[in-house]
Structure formats: structure tokens, C-alpha cells
Amino acid sequence: MSEFESVINKRYQSPLLSNIWSPNNRIKIMRQLWIDLASIQKELGIDYISNEAITELIMNRDNIDVEQINNYEIKCKHDIMAHIKAYSYLCPNGGKIIHLGATSNFINDNVDAILTKTSFVSIDFQVKSLIQSFKKNAEKYSSIPTIAYTHLQPAQLITIGRRFSMWLQDLLMDYDNLTKLKIPFMGTKGTVGSEDTLVKLFNNDLTKCDLLNEKLAKKYGFDTRIIVCGQTYSRKYDVKYINLLSSICQSIYKIMNDIRLLSGKGEVYEEFGEEQVGSSAMPYKKNPITCEKICSLCRYVINQEQNMVQTYINQWLERSLDDSAIKRIIFPECFLLVEYILDQSLKVIDNLQFNLKHISEQVDKHMVNVISEEIIINGVKKGFSRQEIHEKLRQLLTNSTGIDNTIFTCFTYDKVIENIINNNNISFNPLHYIGRSIEQSFYTSPEYLHI
Numbered sequence: 110m111s112e113f114e115s116v117i118n119k120r121y122q123s124p125l126l127s128n129i130w131s132p133n134n135r136i137k138i139m140r141q142l143w144i145d146l147a148s149i150q151k152e153l154g155i156d157y158i159s160n161e162a163i164t165e166l167i168m169n170r171d172n173i174d175v176e177q178i179n180n181y182e183i184k185c186k187h188d189i190m191a192h193i194k195a196y197s198y199l200c201p202n203g204g205k206i207i208h209l210g211a212t213s214n215f216i217n218d219n220v221d222a223i224l225t226k227t228s229f230v231s232i233d234f235q236v237k238s239l240i241q242s243f244k245k246n247a248e249k250y251s252s253i254p255t256i257a258y259t260h261l262q263p264a265q266l267i268t269i270g271r272r273f274s275m276w277l278q279d280l281l282m283d284y285d286n287l288t289k290l291k292i293p294f295m296g297t298k299g300t301v302g303s304e305d306t307l308v309k310l311f312n313n314d315l316t317k318c319d320l321l322n323e324k325l326a327k328k329y330g331f332d333t334r335i336i337v338c339g340q341t342y343s344r345k346y347d348v349k350y351i352n353l354l355s356s357i358c359q360s361i362y363k364i365m366n367d368i369r370l371l372s373g374k375g376e377v378y379e380e381f382g383e384e385q386v387g388s389s390a391m392p393y394k395k396n397p398i399t400c401e402k403i404c405s406l407c408r409y410v411i412n413q414e415q416n417m418v419q420t421y422i423n424q425w426l427e428r429s430l431d432d433s434a435i436k437r438i439i440f441p442e443c444f445l446l447v448e449y450i451l452d453q454s455l456k457v458i459d460n461l462q463f464n465l466k467h468i469s470e471q472v473d474k475h476m477v478n479v480i481s482e483e484i485i486i487n488g489v490k491k492g493f494s495r496q497e498i499h500e501k502l503r504q505l506l507t508n509s510t511g512i513d514n515t516i517f518t519c520f521t522y523d524k525v526i527e528n529i530i531n532n533n534n535i536s537f538n539p540l541h542y543i544g545r546s547i548e549q550s551f552y553t554s555p556e557y558l559h560i
Contacts, residue, residue, distance in 0.1 A: 150310070150321065169199040192216075225444075229287065263471075293335045348418055348421050369397045375464055476539060
């Protein structure tokens with residue numbers, strides 16, 4: 110291979126959104142917009158648009174010669190004009206009336222809105238599938254105690270299911286934002302957003318100006334449309350779209366990073382294939398490579414958020430071309446990567462393998478520390494100072510001079526602590542120290558119980 114080829118959709122395959130963002134699909138939508146624009150203009154009384162011209166456009170919509178389009182663009186140095194010339198070449202009659210009353214961003218902005226809307230429908234389905242996987246695991250492991258970590262140091266106990274539920278809450282926030290996302294349709298606004306061209310086209314009939322844009326929006330399934338803008342829709346919408354993709358990746362990154370940390374502690378592993386190699390040098394390794402890969406790709410998407418912010422704030426007045434080149438890169442790449450990230454994340458969560466024996470052993474070993482809170486509470490009930498009991502426990506549990514820190518011997522070095530334990534029948538059963546973990550494992554906000 111002698112030329113660079115993007116790894117996106119090659120190494121990191123995104124079959125659904127790759128088709129949606131493909132050049133051919135984009136061109137078909139562009140041409141369909143021209144067909145619909147002409148059809149609705151004729152319907153609203155522009156009688157010099159003939160049925161023959163519209164039929165010609167329809168018949169040649171999918172007759173795409175990318176090489177010809179590229180050659181036109183080399184000559185005229187304008188992407189939309191290149192498409193107009195190529196389409197007009199195929200449609201001598203239709204070419205006379207396409208793009209009537211439109212600008213380049215009637216095509217570019219509306220195509221982007223259509224592709225974005227379609228992409229988020231697909232992502233919505235993937236996020237729901239991932240949520241279902243988390244809920245299944247939360248319920249499956251709801252009553253299995255495990256060590257919780259603060260500062261990456263052993264803390265108190267929770268259950269494995271409760272940790273899944275904790276991760277799930279972040280994904281539910283993202284899903285909430287997905288369900289509330291409104292993508293408006295721009296329609297045709299003219300050169301500076303004033304619709305002056307439409308006003309003249311319809312002989313000052315403002316009702317027809319509105320009807321044209323309403324019918325276009327309805328045709329493509331949009332509930333809302335943009336009323337006031339420049340030649341383009343505000344790129345603040347693009348910031349919002351990339352922000353949502355970034356937010357999804359932030360949640361997934363955090364989850365996958367946590368799994369990597371737990372893998373390092375020997376508690377959980379990714380699925381490992383029979384012939385899979387963990388290391389070219391160390392044959393015993395089982396590295397969490399999928400989690401690592403997901404984190405790496407999430408960082409890429411997350412960092413594009415700032416690029417989109419910079420693109421928005423550098424849109425001058427009613428229009429500049431700061432956005433065009435970077436959007437061609439950011440939008441398809443981010444959407445395709447998010448499809449791949451969600452697909453890989455689902456496979457990781459569906460196939461996680463827990464070393465339950467090791468987890469149980471670590472919990473038992475840690476119980477000497479876990480019961481300290483109950484010792485403090487019972488000590489205070491007996492009239493001791495909380496700070497006094499806390500200090501006694503601190504000295505016992507952080508001692509490194511040879512005291513055997515096990516449940517059976519550690520506390521015998523302090524008679525006050527030993528008496529509190531014996532007189533209150535303090536339990537060493539891990540299930541007595543998981544708080545509301547089982548209940549929390551099954552918790553989902555009421556509005557998302559249907560997922």
C-alpha cells in the first residue's frame with residue numbers, strides 16, 4: 110500500500126454509519142434536496158418548473174460519476190457548483206431549474222442535519238443496548254460483595270452489581286440528553302438568512318415562503334426548523350451535537366478505565382480468545398486491550414469538542430468558510446468512531462469475566478478494616494469518644510511493626526476495642542457491610558424503566 114489510508118472504518122469498522130456518511134449517500138441526499146425543492150416550488154405556483162425537468166432529475170438521481178464531479182471542482186474550485194454542473198450535464202432540462210433560490214448551504218447544512226439526525230437514531234439504539242447490558246450485569250451480581258476503592262485504596266464494601274449500577278447512572282444521563290436532543294431543519298434562507306430571494310421568487314407572498322420550508326422540513330421528518338440564522342445555521346448546533354458524542358465517550362472512557370484498574374487487581378478480565386496473544390514477550394499476559402483501545406478512541410472524539418467550539422466562534426457575521434473543511438473531517442469521523450466505540454463497549458460488558466474466588470478472598474482479608482466503622486458507632490453508644498476509638502483503630506490497622514492484622518488477632522492488642530467487639534456481637538459477615546448495595550443494583554430512574 111503506497112498511499113495513506115485512514116484507519117477509521119478500516120481497522121475500526123462502523124458498517125451502519127459508514128454507509129450513512131458515504132460520499133454516494135451524501136450525493137443522493139443532495140440531489141433529492143434539489144428534486145424536493147423544485148417539486149415544492151412548482152406545487153406552490155412556480156409554473157416555469159416543468160414536470161419533464163423534475164422527472165429528469167428523479168431518473169438521474171443515482172447516476173453518480175464521482176470522477177466527473179471532482180474534475181468540475183478542480184476547474185471551478187467550488188464543491189456545490191461542481192455537483193450542479195455534473196447533475197445538469199445528466200439533466201439538460203432539470204439543470205435549468207435546480208438550485209433555484211438556494212445557496213450552497215441549502216445543500217450542505219440540510220444534508221448535514223439529515224445525516225446527523227439519522228446517525229443519532231442509530232446511536233440511540235446502541236446506547237439503549239449498552240444500558241440493557243449494564244442492567245443485566247447489575248442484577249446478576251447484585252449480592253456479591255466486593256471491595257470499593259477510594260484513592261485507588263481499599264475502602265468499604267459494595268457489591269459488584271452496585272458498581273455496574275453506578276456506571277449505569279452516567280450512561281442514563283447521556284441517554285437523557287439523547288432523548289431530549291432537537292435537531293432543527295434549516296431549509297432555504299437565502300444568501301444572508303433574510304429569505305429575500307424567496308420573497309422575490311414568490312412575488313412577496315410570505316405564506317408561500319413559510320410553506321416551502323415547512324414542507325421541506327416535514328418531507329425529511331423534522332419537527333422543528335430554524336427561523337432566524339445567517340446563510341448557515343448557527344454552528345452552536347454543531348457544538349451541541351459533538352458535545353453529546355463527547356459526553357457519551359466520557360462516560361465510556363471512565364467505565365473502561367475502571368475495568369482496566371480492576372483488571373490490574375486481578376478481579377476482572379476481558380474475554381480472552383483461545384488463540385489470543387497478550388504479549389509478544391510475556392506469554393502469560395492477559396492485557397485489557399479492548400478497554401485500552403476504547404479509551405484511546407474516546408480521547409480522540411472528546412478532543413474534537415474543542416475543535417467544534419473554535420469553529421463556532423470563528424464564524425464571522427452571516428457566513429465565513431472556517432467551518433467547511435474541518436466539518437468534513439470531524440462529523441463523519443466522530444460519528445463513525447462512536448458507533449465502533451459503542452459496539453466494542455457492548456462486547457466488553459457482555460463478556461466480562463470475574464475472578465469471584467479472588468474477589469471473595471480479598472474481601473475476607475479486608476474485613477478487619479471494614480468493621481472499623483461499626484466498632485466506632487458501637488463505641489460511641491457505650492460512651493466512648495468517637496475520636497478516641499478512631500485513634501485506637503488507626504494505630505491498630507495502620508501498624509506495620511509485625512502485628513498480625515487478621516480478624517482473629519488484630520483487635521486483641523487493645524482491650525477497649527476487643528470488649529466493644531465481643532459485647533456487641535459485631536459481625537464479620539461481608540453481606541452485613543454492603544449497605545443498600547443490593548437495592549441500588551436494581552435502581553433505575555423511573556423514566557428509564559422501559560429501557
